[in-house]
Amino acid sequence: MLVAIGADHAGFALKQHILKVLTEAGHEYHDFGTYDDQSVDYPDYGRAVARAVASGQFDRGIAICSTGIGISIVCNKVRGIRAALCCNSFMARRTREHNDANVLCLGAGIVGPDLAADIVHTFLNTEFSGAERHRRRIDKIEGAF
DSSP: OEEEEEEOGGGHHHHHHHHHHHHHHTOEEEEOOOOSSSOOOHHHHHHHHHHHHHTTSOSEEEEEESSSHHHHHHHTTSTTOOEEEOSSHHHHHHHHHHHOOOEEEEETTTSOHHHHHHHHHHHHHOOOOOOHHHHHHHHHHHHHO
């Protein structure tokens, strides 16, 4: 799986941990930054990840800020993106099965490295259920705006 990943300064350390997790799991990725913990604006990194996924160049995305809230708002502004802020593996599984989410958002101040790794594995390894009711709801989301 080809993953686009990005984070602001608050998510930098967690992103570095997740890069190792991705490598160990055999996933390819492109790191859209930031590349250190100096203060930056999260919209720049969320937008880069979301646009990369929406373009079809990447299978999924991971975007990280301090709470995950701001970066998830940014990602969801990009047409074709269904970004989900997940704080546990149950949420990651359900958003893939039910919403066919294509960007995972994480809050570095909310989840620790071990939990984040579990959430990432779940998100990347869970398929969309394909159930008619879920397809219908996604169609409504995509067409509503």
